[in-house]
Amino acid sequence: MTSEQAKAAADMLATVWESEFPATCQVIAAVKNGNRDYKPDPKSRTAWEIATHLAMADIWFIDSILAGAFEWNEEAAKQAQSQFKSADDVVTFYQKTFPEKLKQLRALPGDKLTPPISFFGMMSMPAVQYIGFANNHSIHHRGQLAAYLRAMGSKVPNIYGPSADAEAVPN
Amino acid sequence: MTADHAKAIADYFAAMFDREGANTVRVLRAVPDDRRDYKPDDKSRTAWELATHIAGSDLWFLDSVCDASFVYDPDVENKRTAGLNTIDDVVEFYKREFPKRIQRLRATPGEQLAKEVDFFGTSKGPSIEFLGLANNHCIHHRGQLMAYLRAMGSRVPSIYGGSADEPFQGT
Numbered sequence: 230m231t232s233e234q235a236k237a238a239a240d241m242l243a244t245v246w247e248s249e250f251p252a253t254c255q256v257i258a259a260v261k262n263g264n265r266d267y268k269p270d271p272k273s274r275t276a277w278e279i280a281t282h283l284a285m286a287d288i289w290f291i292d293s294i295l296a297g298a299f300e301w302n303e304e305a306a307k308q309a310q311s312q313f314k315s316a317d318d319v320v321t322f323y324q325k326t327f328p329e330k331l332k333q334l335r336a337l338p339g340d341k342l343t344p345p346i347s348f349f350g351m352m353s354m355p356a357v358q359y360i361g362f363a364n365n366h367s368i369h370h371r372g373q374l375a376a377y378l379r380a381m382g383s384k385v386p387n388i389y390g391p392s393a394d395a396e397a398v399p400n
Numbered sequence: 401m402t403a404d405h406a407k408a409i410a411d412y413f414a415a416m417f418d419r420e421g422a423n424t425v426r427v428l429r430a431v432p433d434d435r436r437d438y439k440p441d442d443k444s445r446t447a448w449e450l451a452t453h454i455a456g457s458d459l460w461f462l463d464s465v466c467d468a469s470f471v472y473d474p475d476v477e478n479k480r481t482a483g484l485n486t487i488d489d490v491v492e493f494y495k496r497e498f499p500k501r502i503q504r505l506r507a508t509p510g511e512q513l514a515k516e517v518d519f520f521g522t523s524k525g526p527s528i529e530f531l532g533l534a535n536n537h538c539i540h541h542r543g544q545l546m547a548y549l550r551a552m553g554s555r556v557p558s559i560y561g562g563s564a565d566e567p568f569q570g571t
Contacts, residue, residue, distance in 0.1 A: 234408035237401075241409055245532030269440065270550035272564040351568065361416050361535075366560045368536045372543020379441035389537050393443040 232339030235357040239342050242360040243335050247328075249368065254324060255386035256371050256378070257284060260316040264381040276377050281310050283370045284323040290363030291330040294356050295337060299348050334360070401526040403510030410505050410513055413531045417462075417502045420539065424454065425495055426557040427542050427549075431487045435552040447552060448487075450545045454538055455494045456481045461534030462501035466508045468515040468527040505531075 230238070257280045265277035274282070285306065293299045313319050342357040354362075378385050384394035428451050436448040445453070456477055464470045484490050513528040549556050555565035562568040 230408060230412070234405065237405035238409050238412045241529060241532065244529070245536065248532075249536060269547060272556075273547070273550060357412070358416075361412070362560070365416075365420065365535070365539050368539040369543040369546075369560060372540040373547040375540070376440060376444070376544040376547035379444055385443075388540060389533070 230343060230355065230357070232343050234339075235342035235355065236339035239337065239339075239357050239360055240335065242357075242364060243331055246360070246364045246367070247331055249364070249371075250327060252386060252388045253283070253287075253367065253371055254320050256375050256388075257316055257323065258320050259378050259383040259386065260374070260381070261383065262315050264383065265316065267377055267381040269377065269380065274373075276374060276381060277316075279370050279374045279377075280316055280319050281313055283367060283374065284319050284327075285309060286370075287323070287363065287367050288326050288330055290359065290366065291334050294346075294359050294363070295330075295333055297341065297344065297346060297356060299346065301349070401514045401528065403514050405510075406513040406526060406528040407510035409528050409531070410508065410510070413535065414502050414506045416535065417498070417505075420535070421494075421498050421502065423557070423559050424458075424498075424538065424542055425491060427546055427559075428455070428487065428491050428494060430549050430554045430557060431545070432552055432554050433487045435554075436487060438548055438552045440548065440551065445544075447545060447548050450541050450548075451487065451490050452481045452484060454541050454545070455484075455490050455498075458494070458534070458538050459497055459501055461530070461537065462498075462505055465513065465527050465530050465534065466501075466504050468512055468517050470517060470519050470530070472520070 260276045260280045265280070266275050268275045289306075313322065343355050345353045346356050346359065347353045348359075375385055375388065379394070385392040387395045431447050431451055436451070437446050439446045459480065460472070460477060481490075481493070484493055514526045516524060517527045517530070518524050519530060519533075546556055546559070550565075556563040558566045558568045
């Protein structure tokens with residue numbers, strides 16, 4: 230893939246990811262303080278863990294692609310997570326941060342998108358491939374979280390079509 | 401959208417579909433046949449409904465992108481998955497048919513993929529741009545299905561990182 234082709238792919242992926250932004254905010258916002266510790270199995274993550282992981286991982290992925298390197302600082306992640314007291318805090322953070330990071334990603338020149346980046350020694354792909362990986366990671370966890378919502382007593386928003394809840398209670 | 405860019409994006413997604421298709425097979429295979437009617441809430445889809453929806457719609461999306469035409473005929477789509485009676489049938493069907501669609505995507509000329517299409521009156525754009533929706537639609541429903549697995553007595557495969565049931569396999 231040439232740098233020009235990588236740039237075209239990155240632009241399209243940024244548009245795809247951006248189009249998911251409203252639904253991601255709605256799914257996170259459906260987690261309430263009274264039900265956020267729900268998990269369908271003792272081994273599963275809680276709704277709160279998925280909501281915060283989803284929001285922070287999207288930003289971490291973009292920052293890593295921008296930096297051309299993946300590094301993980303457990304302490305910094307814990308500290309960042311501790312700023313959130315409710316799902317509304319997570320949504321506010323995500324609404325403020327994600328569009329700005331995506332803008333920076335769109336501004337990345339094509340020649341920064343083609344060099345391979347190691348993902349903690351487990352795999353290595355050109356930088357542009359991690360945009361798709363990050364988008365997929367986000368959609369995957371949002372799908373999991375959406376599957377928790379009804380069992381938690383929350384409603385499922387429309388995502389790729391009308392949800393049974395949104396039909397019953399039109400916005 | 402130029403034909404060259406459309407072709408480069410198609411190749412990008414084809415490589416991603418190779419990886420994600422393998423992940424999807426692992427999730428479909430984890431659905432226990434004797435628990436396939438499980439759903440976490442009365443309003444939710446059953447595991448079987450999700451599994452067959454994923455398998456059928458992945459083919460429909462890729463065919464539609466390659467045809468540069470989005471038409472949904474419920475009779476045609478129902479026939480596509482009508483012969484599937486067990487989860488093994490779904491897995492075998494998906495393992496056989498999805499790679500053919502990826503191959504078709506790789507073989508479709510850039511000029512065809514760059515054609516403007518109408519997506520049921522909700523949006524318009526080059527056909528290739530709807531690959532993002534195809535990809536995310538699958539991963540969303542697969543994420544939902546994964547959230548069902550432990551409650552069905554099954555194990556969660558690793559996808560973007562290790563699960564509590566399986567360490568990360570890389571990609």
